[in-house]
Amino acid sequence: MATCQAGSHMTYFLFRRTVGFIATLIAVSIVVFSVMNILPGDPALTILGMDATDDALAALREDLGLNDPVMARYFGWVGGALVGDLGVSHSFRVPVAELISERLPMTVSLAVAGMIVTLMIALSVGIFAAANHGKPGDWLTMFLSQLGIAVPAFWLSILLVLLFAVNLRWLPPGGFPGWSDPVAAMRSLILPTVALALVQSAVLARVTRSSALEVMRQDFTRTARASGLSQRRILWRHVLPNALVPIVTIVGMQFAALVTGTIVIENVFYLPGLGRLIFQSIANRDLPTVQALVMLFAVIVVTANFVVDLLYVLIDPRLKART
Amino acid sequence: MRPLPANFIIGAALVAVVIGVAAVSLIWTPHDPADLDIRGKFGDPSAINWLGTDQLGRDVVSQLMAAARTSMAVALGAVMLGGSVGVGLGLLASAIGGWVEDSVMRLADLGFAFPALLFAIMLAAVFGPSLTNAVLAIAFINIPVFARVARAAANQIWTREYVLAARAAGMSKLAITRDHILPNIAAAVIVQATIEFAVAILAEAALSYLGLGAQPPASSWGRMLSEAQTLMYLAPELAVYPGLCIVIAVLGFGLLGDGLRDITDPRLARAR
Numbered sequence: 003m004a005t006c007q008a009g010s011h012m013t014y015f016l017f018r019r020t021v022g023f024i025a026t027l028i029a030v031s032i033v034v035f036s037v038m039n040i041l042p043g044d045p046a047l048t049i050l051g052m053d054a055t056d057d058a059l060a061a062l063r064e065d066l067g068l069n070d071p072v073m074a075r076y077f078g079w080v081g082g083a084l085v086g087d088l089g090v091s092h093s094f095r096v097p098v099a100e101l102i103s104e105r106l107p108m109t110v111s112l113a114v115a116g117m118i119v120t121l122m123i124a125l126s127v128g129i130f131a132a133a134n135h136g137k138p139g140d141w142l143t144m145f146l147s148q149l150g151i152a153v154p155a156f157w158l159s160i161l162l163v164l165l166f167a168v169n170l171r172w173l174p175p176g177g178f179p180g181w182s183d184p185v186a187a188m189r190s191l192i193l194p195t196v197a198l199a200l201v202q203s204a205v206l207a208r209v210t211r212s213s214a215l216e217v218m219r220q221d222f223t224r225t226a227r228a229s230g231l232s233q234r235r236i237l238w239r240h241v242l243p244n245a246l247v248p249i250v251t252i253v254g255m256q257f258a259a260l261v262t263g264t265i266v267i268e269n270v271f272y273l274p275g276l277g278r279l280i281f282q283s284i285a286n287r288d289l290p291t292v293q294a295l296v297m298l299f300a301v302i303v304v305t306a307n308f309v310v311d312l313l314y315v316l317i318d319p320r321l322k323a324r325t
Numbered sequence: 326m327r328p329l330p331a332n333f334i335i336g337a338a339l340v341a342v343v344i345g346v347a348a349v350s351l352i353w354t355p356h357d358p359a360d361l362d363i364r365g366k367f368g369d370p371s372a373i374n375w376l377g378t379d380q381l382g383r384d385v386v387s388q389l390m391a392a393a394r395t396s397m398a399v400a401l402g403a404v405m406l407g408g409s410v411g412v413g414l415g416l417l418a419s420a421i422g423g424w425v426e427d428s429v430m431r432l433a434d435l436g437f438a439f440p441a442l443l444f445a446i447m448l449a450a451v452f453g454p455s456l457t458n459a460v461l462a463i464a465f466i467n468i469p470v471f472a473r474v475a476r477a478a479a480n481q482i483w484t485r486e487y488v489l490a491a492r493a494a495g496m497s498k499l500a501i502t503r504d505h506i507l508p509n510i511a512a513a514v515i516v517q518a519t520i521e522f523a524v525a526i527l528a529e530a531a532l533s534y535l536g537l538g539a540q541p542p543a544s545s546w547g548r549m550l551s552e553a554q555t556l557m558y559l560a561p562e563l564a565v566y567p568g569l570c571i572v573i574a575v576l577g578f579g580l581l582g583d584g585l586r587d588i589t590d591p592r593l594a595r596a597r
Contacts, residue, residue: 030439037451152575152576160550161565284449284454284537289451293450303438
C-alpha cells in the first residue's frame, strides 16, 4: 500500500517537474527571442550599422525573414531549432548549427573536466575539513575557500599563466593546437581546467564540510565509530553518501556558474569553443549566432536544474516516500 | 551584549577602505588616471608614481582608485535597481498571494535560467557593450534573488499577531506592507544586499574584463586586467594589483554580509 502510494506520488512529482521544465524552456525562448528581435527595433540596422545602404538593409531584412510577422518568426525559429536548424551565421556564412558542432567538443571537454576536478577537490577538502573540525587544518581550508570565493576566475587564470607559463614555462599560456596532437591538446587544457575548478570548488568545499559535519553528529555515525570501523571508511562510506543531498543542490546551481565560467575561461586562454564564438559573434554583430548560443547556454542551465531535481529522488530515499 | 563576530569586523574594515578610496577618488587622485605619458611608460614604483605606470605611462594608483569608484557605482546601481524591483515583487507576491504569488515566483525561477553574463551578452549584441548595459544585466539577475528573500521573510511576518490585529482593525494590505512588513524584513534584505554587492563587484569586473562593461577611458579593475594580460611578459605586476583590489572588495562585502547575518540571525550563527 505504502509503496503503491509512493509510486504514484513519484509519478506525479516527475510529471509536474517535466511540465515545469518544458514551460521554463518555452519562457526562456520567448525572453531570448524578444530581447534579440524586438528590443533592437531593426535587427538589420543593428547588424549592418548606420551607414548601410537601403538596398543592403532591405536584402538583409528579407534574408533574416524580418518582413514576416513576429509570431511567425518566433515559431519559425523555435521550430527550426527543434530539428537542429539554428539559422545561418551572418558573419561566417555557414549554418549556425555547423559552427556550434565544430566548437562544442571544446566547451564540453572543458566543462566536464572542470566539474570532475571541482568534485575531486571540493569533496576531499570538505571531508578533510569536517574530519579535522576545529583544528588548524579546518581553519586553513576554510580560509582558503573564503578567499577562493572572492577570487575572479579570470584573475586566477592570469596568475596561473604568470606562474606556470611565463615564469616556469611548463605549460602554454593559451591557444589550442587541435586534437590531432592529444598530448599538446591536454597540456593546453590543464591551466583552464584548474582555473575553472579551483574557483568552483571553493563554494562546494564549504557546503561539503557543513553537510558532512551535520551527518557526523548523527547516531549512526557514532554507532559506526563504536563498532570499530576505520575513520577513513566511516567518512567515505557513511558520511559522504548521506551528506550528498545539499551537495547535489549546490552542484546543480554551480553548473550554471560553470557554464558561464567556460565562456570566460575560453576567452582568457583563447580556446576555440562556444564561449569564444559568442564573443566573436558579438564583435561581428552576428545576431542569429548570438541568439542561438545564448539560447543553447540557457537550455543547458535549465536542463541542469531539471536533472538535479530528478537526482534528488534517486539520492534521497526520504524524498522518494514523501514526494 | 555579545561581541561582534570577527567576519563582521574584518569585512567592515575592508569595505570602509574600498568605499573610502572610491570616495576620495571623486575629489583627488595622485594624478589624472587618464593622463598619458608615453615616455614614462612601464615606470617603476617611485615617490611620484607609487605603484609605477602602465604601458601608456598612466599612473597605476590613480587608475586603481578611479576603478574603485566605477566598481562601487556599478554595484550600487545594480543592487539598488535589482533590489527595489525584486523586493517590490516579493512584497506584492506575499501580500496578495494566490495566482499572483505563483506567477511572481515562476518568473523568479525563470530569472535563474539567465546568468548575468548571458544577459549582458544579449544586451551587448543588441545595443553594443557599455557600462549601463552591465548595470542592467547585473540588476536583472538580482531581481529574482531579492524577490525570493523578500517574499520568504514577508510571509513570516504576515502570520504575526500584530499584523493579524492590524488586518482585523481594517488596515489595508498596502498600509500593512508599508508600516509593518517592510520595516521587519529590512534586516534580511540588507544582509542579502551586502552579499549581492560582492557578487555585483565580481560580475562588473568579469564583464569589463570581457569588454562588455566599462569602455575606455573609464577605469575598471576588470579592464585593467584585460590590458595587463597582453603585457604579461613585459610587466607582470600590472596583472596583479587590479586583481588584489577585486579580491579585497569582494572579500570585504562577503564577510560583512556573513557577519551581518550572524548578528541579525543568531540562530544561524550557532548552527554553524
